[in-house]
Amino acid sequence: MFPSSLQPQWQKEQIRMTHSFSKPSAGVCSARTAAPLSDAEIRARTDSYFNRTRQIVSRFGDCEVTYAFFIRRPVISAPGLMLEWLKNVMAQRQAPYTVDVVHPEGEWVGAGEPLVYVTGSFTHLADLETLLLQKLGSPCVAAHRAYQMALSLPHTRFLAMDARHCAGYEMQELMAYAASVGGREAQENGAIGFVGTANDAVAPFFGGSHGAGTMPHALIGYAGSTVRAAEMFHAEFPHTDLVVLVDYFGQEITDALAVCNRFPKLAAEGKLAVRLDTHGGRFMQGLNPQESYAVVNRHAPEALRRYRSDKELRYLIGTGVSAAAIWKMREELDHAGFPHVKIIASSGFGVTKCACMADAHAPIDVVGTGSFIPELWNETYATADIVSYNGVERVKIGREFLLPSFRKTTKGEQA
Numbered sequence: 001m002f003p004s005s006l007q008p009q010w011q012k013e014q015i016r017m018t019h020s021f022s023k024p025s026a027g028v029c030s031a032r033t034a035a036p037l038s039d040a041e042i043r044a045r046t047d048s049y050f051n052r053t054r055q056i057v058s059r060f061g062d063c064e065v066t067y068a069f070f071i072r073r074p075v076i077s078a079p080g081l082m083l084e085w086l087k088n089v090m091a092q093r094q095a096p097y098t099v100d101v102v103h104p105e106g107e108w109v110g111a112g113e114p115l116v117y118v119t120g121s122f123t124h125l126a127d128l129e130t131l132l133l134q135k136l137g138s139p140c141v142a143a144h145r146a147y148q149m150a151l152s153l154p155h156t157r158f159l160a161m162d163a164r165h166c167a168g169y170e171m172q173e174l175m176a177y178a179a180s181v182g183g184r185e186a187q188e189n190g191a192i193g194f195v196g197t198a199n200d201a202v203a204p205f206f207g208g209s210h211g212a213g214t215m216p217h218a219l220i221g222y223a224g225s226t227v228r229a230a231e232m233f234h235a236e237f238p239h240t241d242l243v244v245l246v247d248y249f250g251q252e253i254t255d256a257l258a259v260c261n262r263f264p265k266l267a268a269e270g271k272l273a274v275r276l277d278t279h280g281g282r283f284m285q286g287l288n289p290q291e292s293y294a295v296v297n298r299h300a301p302e303a304l305r306r307y308r309s310d311k312e313l314r315y316l317i318g319t320g321v322s323a324a325a326i327w328k329m330r331e332e333l334d335h336a337g338f339p340h341v342k343i344i345a346s347s348g349f350g351v352t353k354c355a356c357m358a359d360a361h362a363p364i365d366v367v368g369t370g371s372f373i374p375e376l377w378n379e380t381y382a383t384a385d386i387v388s389y390n391g392v393e394r395v396k397i398g399r400e401f402l403l404p405s406f407r408k409t410t411k412g413e414q415a
Helices: 007-019 039-045 046-062 079-094 122-134 137-152 169-188 216-224 226-236 250-262 265-266 291-298 299-306 312-319 321-333 351-359 404-414
Strands: 064-071 095-102 114-121 157-160 193-196 242-245 272-276 343-347 366-369 382-389
Touching: 039 122, 046 122, 064 122, 064 343, 079 095, 079 114, 079 122, 079 169, 114 122, 122 137, 122 382, 137 157, 137 169, 137 193, 137 351, 157 169, 169 193, 216 226, 216 366, 226 242, 226 250, 226 321, 250 265, 250 272, 250 321, 272 312, 272 321, 291 299, 291 312, 299 351, 312 321, 312 351, 321 343, 321 351
Parallel strands: 157 193, 157 366, 242 272, 272 343, 343 366
Antiparallel strands: 064 114, 064 382, 095 114
């Protein structure tokens, strides 16, 4: 058991850390992912060897332990949901603990660097490890990807449209939180970043209460024409900016101009946008390989000389929503007298595609994407190791870099 002399100081330290730790970002406190679970639920969801460890420690004597949490690849720190859940569970257990956040939310973290140290009762922390790691790894990697995407296109607004790609609501919360963290860090570096999401439930992460978005392809199919779908939407939501999908019938340019001519006032006021979502199986209307090359060559010839892979070339002049497609739409809108109509692009906008669009100076006003979700899930695996038992540093061989004393020594040498 803990020496009684330690207990009051530890409790004071826990209170101090709770109040000195940076305030949770928007949406974290109300997130369902951060809600505490009963001991029975935790026992059922965690790995059995942690349950058995808790039982053994409870029998043979508790001790104070310090966990170091880290990820094996570079990330943006996004520990908010994990730490809020930990706070709620430990409060429910009435168990004091301390947190040392080495890398605050939004900060870049190198591969293998500890993000957070958590110190507390081994009995109360042993069975939490699995669930804590679940709430740490994937948000940090997704935040890093969102940050990279937003920095690639600093003058473009991003809308998080990840929900349909998530395996349930908990993942949806983790990914929306990640996009908000990565987006805010990109804003600190001069980008517009992620400004919203498509869902009401996770809108608080972006400081809002409602999701953004207007119409799916299904509404256009129901209406029978792109123009009629726009008319229906505007009749029902007259005070909402009109964003129209234009690829349903494979006549992106024709339908975009038809909608602009139907709503010239909205077009002139900048309250009308066309969304390009052409699938990768065909070229946008008016394009083919030769014309796509010519379009990009008119606006960003250097991009055609810098591409490094077939994938990058496809993003520039290939099928689907390419840089050529975006430039072609901008040309047609401007030529027809609609320079204030915005272009929203979606369909596979991940890190590489955003970088290619930036290289081609593609005139995108908004990107709708869920492609900040990590591509390689094995890169999201967070890990935790105990590095101290009752104040005595001890860790398995090969993980000495996690020890607080090792880190202090390394920092001293670098200084």
